[in-house]
Amino acid sequence: MKVVSIVGARPQLVKLAAVAAAFAGTDHRHVIVHTGQHYDADLSDVFFSGLGIPDPDVHLGVGSGSHGVQTGTVLSALDPVLHAEKPDWVLVYGDTNSTLAGALSAVKQHLPVAHLEAGLRSFNRRMPEEHNRVLTDHCADLLLAPTAEAMRHLADEGLAPRAELAGDVMVDICLRIRDAVLAGEHPQPALPEGIDPSKPFLLATLHRPDNTDDPVRLSALVGALAALPVPVALLAHPRLVARAEQYGIDLAQGSVHVGRPLPYAGLVAAVMTSCGVVTDSGGLQKEAFLLDRVCTTVRPETEWVETLEDGWNHLVPDPHELAPDSWAALATRPAPRASRGTPYGDGTAAARVVALMERALADRA
Structure with a gap:
């Protein structure tokens, strides 16, 4: 199985750390594309060195710009990369402009899209992230939801047949670093x-x-x-x-x-x-x-x-x-006495993400 991960911002790099580690224990080919949406070293480069993420195979270097300019620049730069790679999955993360551009580039080329952190909703349409996550969910082929609440949102939008409860990969890396x-x-x-x-x-x-x-x-x-x-x-x-x-x-x-x-x-x-x-x-x-x-x-x-x-x-x-x-x-309030529970999973979500993509690919064959 060949998977292209598309990332571009700090939260995505944290999730990528967990996913890259899960792929490292398999025979799958994992290609990392960094769009350069976060081009400040404090928000990007330091995460590759600090979290042990493999260096990107491709760095697009798109930099800053308005939402439309940034999304369009990523989309234009991604088209030839995905055309050359022809992966079994294009894996997009979260809710940034890079997420939406990656999904659009893939679906226009009839490449299957998996959306990590699918189903999150703020219901605040002033947030650019809300548009990115909703549009990405509706064009993706596999929706990897982090929580039961996210699964409910996807079902409400008629997307349940494409949705799987994967857990939250950020938990994997957060607990490891803790x-x-x-x-x-x-x-x-x-x-x-x-x-x-x-x-x-x-x-x-x-x-x-x-x-x-x-x-x-x-x-x-x-x-x-x-x-x-x-x-x-x-x-x-x-x-x-x-x-x-x-x-x-x-x-x-x-x-x-x-x-x-x-x-x-x-x-x-x-x-x-x-x-x-x-x-x-x-x-x-x-x-x-x-x-x-x-x-x-x-x-x-x-x-x-x-x-x-x-x-x-x-x-x-x-x-x-x-x-x-x-x-x-x-x-400055004190921490609650009640246990917080584990609504985001047990720290093994990344391995489930890989397994769910394997299973969905086998079902397509």
């Missing part, structure tokens, strides 16, 4: 200057357009972080840094200490060192949950609804509109 951190196999993370890891602090990220593209909203969100009663380690995504500079907003104010994005092992270690997370990232919500840290999500919705159970995750669309004491109490 165990390595606990065993002392990774150095302490490079936290922002002024953060003392021996004392309570919150880990924060902001990058979504709805939170960064409006200067009034961004200023208010930074102000809400700055007003918290414990230090905040803000791992500043390049988008956040660019918008803050454009609008003249000082990120390093009050309780906020600004640092660079961390390699994945460093991020896992930083979450484990923190007393909680504040974010608008889908991946970090789930990583906090898996690592037994409370999360406060600066969005009106989440795709990962399982994290909301028992208060592990809490949605706060506008923290600056809360009373300061209420916001502080929410962001």
Whole structure:
């Protein structure tokens, strides 16, 4: 079986680490295509070295651009690659512009598409990711759902015959890195200057357009972080840094200490060192949950609804509109006493993904 994996952004590289490791134990041919959607070394290159992912077989280097330009550039660059490879499966990951472009390039060439992390829905049509994931699901041949909730969404859209419950491959890599951190196999993370890891602090990220593209909203969100009663380690995504500079907003104010994005092992270690997370990232919500840290999500919705159970995750669309004491109490709340369960699987999803593609290919023969 020959599979082409198409990736381009940090969360996809984390999932690729688990999938590549699963393929490494087989006789299958696994070709990795990196679109270059995330071209910053902090968000891309460091993941290949830090997670032991094989170097990409093809790097398209598409870089930045508007959603239409970026999707179109990836689509145009992928066409000849997929035409030359003629794989049994084109495997696309998650919900980025690279995901949609990869699926479109494949289906136009009558190549079977498998969508990893199928069936997630925020039901927020302002999110570019929502359009990408819905369109990809509806043109893919094999839908690899991470959760029972995702399976229900696919059934509601008439896609159940193509859907399989695979589990979440991000759990595989998160738990592997967690165990390595606990065993002392990774150095302490490079936290922002002024953060003392021996004392309570919150880990924060902001990058979504709805939170960064409006200067009034961004200023208010930074102000809400700055007003918290414990230090905040803000791992500043390049988008956040660019918008803050454009609008003249000082990120390093009050309780906020600004640092660079961390390699994945460093991020896992930083979450484990923190007393909680504040974010608008889908991946970090789930990583906090898996690592037994409370999360406060600066969005009106989440795709990962399982994290909301028992208060592990809490949605706060506008923290600056809360009373300061209420916001502080929410962001610094203790972890729930209830067990969080294992709604995302047991850490062996990647092997199931490979087996499901094998079975679907055999059924096609």
